[in-house]
Amino acid sequence: MNWKGKSAGYVALHEWIYSKLGKANHCSFNKDHVGKRFEWANISGAYLRELDDWTQLCVVCHRQYDMIRNGYMAFGRKVTYETTRTGR
Numbered sequence: 663m664n665w666k667g668k669s670a671g672y673v674a675l676h677e678w679i680y681s682k683l684g685k686a687n688h689c690s691f692n693k694d695h696v697g698k699r700f701e702w703a704n705i706s707g708a709y710l711r712e713l714d715d716w717t718q719l720c721v722v723c724h725r726q727y728d729m730i731r732n733g734y735m736a737f738g739r740k741v742t743y744e745t746t747r748t749g750r
Contacts, residue, residue, distance in 0.1 A: 691723045701718070
């Protein structure tokens with residue numbers, strides 16, 4: 663893998679975290695979440711090359727986390743943790 667420093671892309675950063683911490687294997691938000699796939703999620707949104715800027719999440723929690731962090735709108739309202747859990 664060729665590291666490109668600050669110009670490393672999304673895929674390169676995920677490959678780097680995988681090489682450092684291995685395969686994601688649980689959901690940090692809820693240990694009871696069972697899934698076939700877990701992913702490394704970036705905490706800050708800045709995609710830093712720092713190990714503590716990444717967490718393991720199930721696919722559902724990862725998508726919800728990204729939507730909340732990025733301020734997505736749904737039905738004219740900002741998506742929050744509560745709206746993703748209740749569907750309202």
